[in-house]
Amino acid sequence: MTSTTSNIETTVASRHAPLSAEALAREEAAARKRIRGRQTLVISLRILFLVVVLGGWEIGARRGWIDPFFYSQPSAIVDQLVVWFRDGTSQGPLWEQVWITLEETLLGFVIGAVGGVVCGIILGRNKLLADVFSIYIKVANSIPRVVLGSIFVIALGLGMASKVALAVVMVFFVVFGNAFQGVREADRYMIANAKILGASPRQVTTAVVIPSAMSWILASLHVSFGFALVGAVVGEFLGAKQGIGLLISAAQGSFNASGVFAAMIVLAVVALAVDFILTTMETRLLKWRPQQF
Amino acid sequence: MAIELDNVSIRFISPDGKATVALRDFSMQVRHGEFVAVVGPTGCGKSTTLGLITGLIKPTLGEVRVMGNEVKDTDPRIGFVFQNDAVFPWRSVIENVAAGPLFRGMARKEALDLAQTWLGRVGLDKFGNHYPHQLSGGMRKRVALAQTFINKPEILLMDEPFSALDMQTRVLMQDELLNLWSEQSGSVVFVTHDLEEAIALADRVFVLTARPATLKRIYDIDLPRPRKMEEVRYQPQFIELSRQIWSDLREEVHIG
Numbered sequence: 001m002t003s004t005t006s007n008i009e010t011t012v013a014s015r016h017a018p019l020s021a022e023a024l025a026r027e028e029a030a031a032r033k034r035i036r037g038r039q040t041l042v043i044s045l046r047i048l049f050l051v052v053v054l055g056g057w058e059i060g061a062r063r064g065w066i067d068p069f070f071y072s073q074p075s076a077i078v079d080q081l082v083v084w085f086r087d088g089t090s091q092g093p094l095w096e097q098v099w100i101t102l103e104e105t106l107l108g109f110v111i112g113a114v115g116g117v118v119c120g121i122i123l124g125r126n127k128l129l130a131d132v133f134s135i136y137i138k139v140a141n142s143i144p145r146v147v148l149g150s151i152f153v154i155a156l157g158l159g160m161a162s163k164v165a166l167a168v169v170m171v172f173f174v175v176f177g178n179a180f181q182g183v184r185e186a187d188r189y190m191i192a193n194a195k196i197l198g199a200s201p202r203q204v205t206t207a208v209v210i211p212s213a214m215s216w217i218l219a220s221l222h223v224s225f226g227f228a229l230v231g232a233v234v235g236e237f238l239g240a241k242q243g244i245g246l247l248i249s250a251a252q253g254s255f256n257a258s259g260v261f262a263a264m265i266v267l268a269v270v271a272l273a274v275d276f277i278l279t280t281m282e283t284r285l286l287k288w289r290p291q292q293f
Numbered sequence: 294m295a296i297e298l299d300n301v302s303i304r305f306i307s308p309d310g311k312a313t314v315a316l317r318d319f320s321m322q323v324r325h326g327e328f329v330a331v332v333g334p335t336g337c338g339k340s341t342t343l344g345l346i347t348g349l350i351k352p353t354l355g356e357v358r359v360m361g362n363e364v365k366d367t368d369p370r371i372g373f374v375f376q377n378d379a380v381f382p383w384r385s386v387i388e389n390v391a392a393g394p395l396f397r398g399m400a401r402k403e404a405l406d407l408a409q410t411w412l413g414r415v416g417l418d419k420f421g422n423h424y425p426h427q428l429s430g431g432m433r434k435r436v437a438l439a440q441t442f443i444n445k446p447e448i449l450l451m452d453e454p455f456s457a458l459d460m461q462t463r464v465l466m467q468d469e470l471l472n473l474w475s476e477q478s479g480s481v482v483f484v485t486h487d488l489e490e491a492i493a494l495a496d497r498v499f500v501l502t503a504r505p506a507t508l509k510r511i512y513d514i515d516l517p518r519p520r521k522m523e524e525v526r527y528q529p530q531f532i533e534l535s536r537q538i539w540s541d542l543r544e545e546v547h548i549g
Contacts, residue, residue, distance in 0.1 A: 187377075187379070189375050189377050189379040190379050190381060192347075192349060192373070192375070192379070193373065193375060193379035193380075194381075194392070194396070195349070195367050196347060196367055196371060196372070196373045197392050197393040197396055197440065197441075197444065198367075198369055198393055198396040198397040198444070199392075199396040200396070203396050207381070207392070207396070208381065211381070211383040212383070214383070287424075288382055288383040288384070288385075288424045288426070289382070289383075289426070290426040
């Protein structure tokens with residue numbers, strides 16, 4: 001009798017062996033190892049890709065397949081960056097150029113974004129204003145706004161104002177469009193709910209409309225920071241006394257391809273740093289949203 | 294009378310300029326503390342009646358009175374539970390429940406304390422700091438109920454509030470609603486397309502015709518209270534009533 005019971009127990013135990021605690025732990029460890037292995041693979045492949053591209057460029061330039069006079073080469077770009085960092089540029093220290101361009105970008109970005117959000121919310125909440133102005137905004141949006149840079153340089157001079165103005169114009173329409181759309185998309189049941197719960201029209205705007213437009217607005221800030229940077233740099237191209245745009249156009253004027261690439265790298269680093277800050281801000285502000293897959 | 298609709302007709306003008314008649318010569322009276330259900334074929338204008346009572350929709354003809362006064366603006370004594378999720382996804386659960394008192398100017402600390410007691414009443418006291426997307430559909434509905442009941446509405450309007458829930462959750466929520474209502478003694482107007490839900494919950498059932506909707510018949514539901522959802526639907530009286538109302542409705546569905 002006892003032997004039969006224990007027999008049954010052992011068969012049950014052996015049938016359930018793959019589900020026992022140590023078996024599960026073993027599987028988990030194996031799975032974790034696989035995940036780590038994949039991450040390592042992805043990172044190594046990324047590095048390999050970079051090495052192949054930059055190495056190919058460098059070798060191509062040295063062998064004479066690519067003319068380094070026109071297309072430069074990685075080592076020359078690095079040399080140029082080192083020179084700029086160590087000795088400064090022809091217009092003064094590198095950090096000063098970076099700071100000036102960044103200042104123009106940030107000023108233009110903030111003014112354009114605030115203006116865009118405010119106008120977007122006002123027009124989004126007012127049907128008549130929206131119907132009247134939407135046509136003009138569409139027209140203004142379809143004009144290549146970079147052209148306005150020339151006007152701004154003529155009107156506002158070679159100083160900072162003309163670059164800020166161009167950056168503002170670049171940013172404003174993107175943010176405005178998104179804020180407007182976000183306000184329009186605010187759920188009408190949610191608005192009705194807030195009204196019945198006792199919200200005044202102002203409370204409806206602050207407690208329902210703005211929060212629901214927030215994800216649209218934040219998404220547009222990402223894109224429009226890049227536009228602000230383009231506005232500032234193009235403004236400097238068109239005429240400036242300082243800044244990275246001027247650095248690029250000076251390098252262009254002296255057929256210094258390495259200089260153009262080096263300035264591009266500096267710009268990329270600035271843009272990535274700001275993008276990181278914006279992403280952090282976004283995750284903090286939108287923590288109520290479900291995780292996106 | 295808590296609510297009176299007097300020969301109300303509604304004509305909607307769509308954005309492209311077409312006119313449709315949603316309600317025609319519709320009259321309805323709801324007494325203080327009464328639970329009324331409104332059933333009718335889909336799209337007949339059931340929800341429109343609720344819009345009239347809140348003042349979010351104005352009648353083209355006729356008059357709507359709440360507590361004896363003509364409806365002009367959203368009345369603070371009215372609460373509304375929507376079919377869709379209308380809780381605010383960017384507010385935590387407790388802040389959602391506290392929304393009404395906060396909008397009405399109660400101090401923040403006080404409002405949150407009050408909200409906490411209401412969360413306890415709907416069984417969500419441990420979920421105050423969650424966000425709505427972290428809850429199940431039934432739990433979100435409880436948030437919506439607490440959000441409405443915290444304002445102590447004398448008139449509660451519900452627009453197919455449980456239609457998106459699964460069967461088991463729906464029965465639980467119906468019980469929950471009857472409990473909350475019996476503590477508050479307000480009037481309820483409950484719009485639904487679910488006949489059995491209407492009979493199980495209400496004192497009187499208003500059956501509407503197809504669009505343009507008007508009143509077809511009123512049924513008195515004299516099932517004893519307190520009712521238990523899982524028991525009431527097996528009583529012979531319940532089955533007889535649902536047969537009668539269903540035959541009424543079937544004609545309308547055919548026409549529609």
